[in-house]
Amino acid sequence: MWGNSKSKMKRSIAVVSLSITLAAAIVGCGSKDKLPGQGELVSPPKASGGDAQAGNAAKKTAYPLKVKDATGKEFVFTKAPERIASVSPAETETLFALGLGDKVVGVSDFCDYPAEAKSKPKLGSIVKPNEEALIASGADLVVTGVSMQLPAVEKLRGLKVNLFKLEPKTIDDVISNIRMMGQIFDRQEQAEKLAASMEADRKKVTDAVKDLTPEQKKKVFIEFSPGWTVGKGEFIDELITVSGGVNVASGEKGYVMISEEKIIAANPQVILYPKNLIDDQSKKTIDQIIRERSGWHKIEAVKTNKLAGVDKDTMSRPGPRITEALVEFAKGIYPERVK
Template identity: 55%
Template sequence: MRRMMFFLFCLVLVIGLAGCGGTSQTAQPAEPAPQTEASSPAAPPPSAESSAKATSYPITIKDATGQEITFEAAPERIVSTSPAETEMLFALGLGDKVVAVSDYDDYPEEAKAKPKVGGVVTPNEEAIISHAPDLVIGGISMKNEVVEKLRALDLKVITFQPKVVDDIMDNILLIGQITDRNQQAEDLVAKMKADITKVTEAVQTLKPEEKKKVYLEFSAGWTVGKGEFLDELITMAGGINIAADTEGWNPISEEKILQEDPDVILYAKGFTDDKTGESLDQMIRKRNGWDKIKAIEENQVFGLDHNVLSRPGPRITQGLYEMAKAVYPERMK
């Protein structure tokens, strides 16, 4: 059988089959209060602006499961069981607070050196407890029953289940509020919004007849329909998702894709077949009759970094830019 990156496999099986919801997260209160200098000697002293946006503790938040959790102070020992959320933590300057990560966390480089606590779906409970965390973060692949089991061990666990890009940015802001990194979170989200604007403005003048039909295969034999952030990225990039008449994560129909005849095929780089050693690009091109698809005939088949493309984290807008550049290279200069 094909061996895929475990995170993407979980993305398909857990989200697609379990139907994760897009419950929003809220936090209260968030009144401004003075903030002392950061404890890390490497961190610069806070500016007047960042001090004004400091979190006022205690703070109570509600996560994707609907659970309310109160923090009396900013967490000092964080275990992240999800690559996307790990990327958020490091992007907010919290790498020194991260004491352990999942087996599949590989970005940024510093994350690779952190102790490991198992998989993204069912992390190792004993390993997590051994790090004495005051916050455990779970991602899109963690099942609710696993969350409840960890909470029964008296662990503070929050999870995120983003459906659209706004959810991803909201999650960054919430982590910033919990960890007293409000200014950093706002700056990161502002950059992500600027990335989105750069892309959407570049494609906004496309006429309906100029919009290209796009087929995305983010894992071998799987594509995405409406209601998920990958479908949203295709739309933001000015494309027409040929699987938009479906919902969620779906196994592909080779016949349907032939009939739709996409102008562009996008796929996630980095996957190979165990038995044949073929890349996903080679598998796509060899499918019966697919050599007649316009995208393949005109060599409009592009591989995108699978982590940047599929992780609902701070690099998702980089994935959007790369997608738009593949579909409309003349507009993304």
């Protein structure tokens, strides 16, 4: 990990008291537990029921459907699950985006989008949910995401919880998972519309930056919570790269503590941070913390006031709004190119 001073270590402690979706990125995505894949259709469904000319609107999932989740476990669906629980904010957003809100019987304590999710029964943490509440929900299928690690998954399965895990690392993974969930829940039309919208967002960004030369690409630093940044192998890094930026922490892997000296030396031209996020220790916003750091006034992004705030939830949840975060990133890095 970057950084070795006592002050940096104290700063890292603040992560646990920040927005749970950002903290979970460290706890969940940075884990050493390796999962075999992002999920796959073992027995792809066939379109049935309706004129093929009608396109996606006519697609109905043909059951039984065999699907493997991110842990490699095979599921056989004889019909679309009727009672669904989600203990991951990103997956909760996907379920509601697919029009399945009325079938959701419980969500994690931190599932707050869309607004309707807030009124659903609460099932506890995204890392270790309340086992009793989860069992009592009577869910046919429980969906979880990047924050729950394999030991917790296996423990819940040992309690006969039908748990389906997703582990997206890229935008393509997120879109693929949405299509897969559309097939599992017989919502293929909604899934295709959502995927198409996300792909259009991505194309808007890639078209805007496609003619940048390597010399024109801006160096970018992101501090997604006080004292923490992200290197290769995570979707936040991909957001920077697809936006045409060069992540100054790309030499690192996963979620890491920052080295203030290395960031000064890298001299980023743009700094991204989650807007409206207050550090519990200092009671300051992240951009205030950045501007007040010793020596950081020398950094080009600080000198030229190229600090751009992005929404903390869309940037930290690998769900349907991840391409909205991509557009925000691109606007922050190249405001003259992405409107």
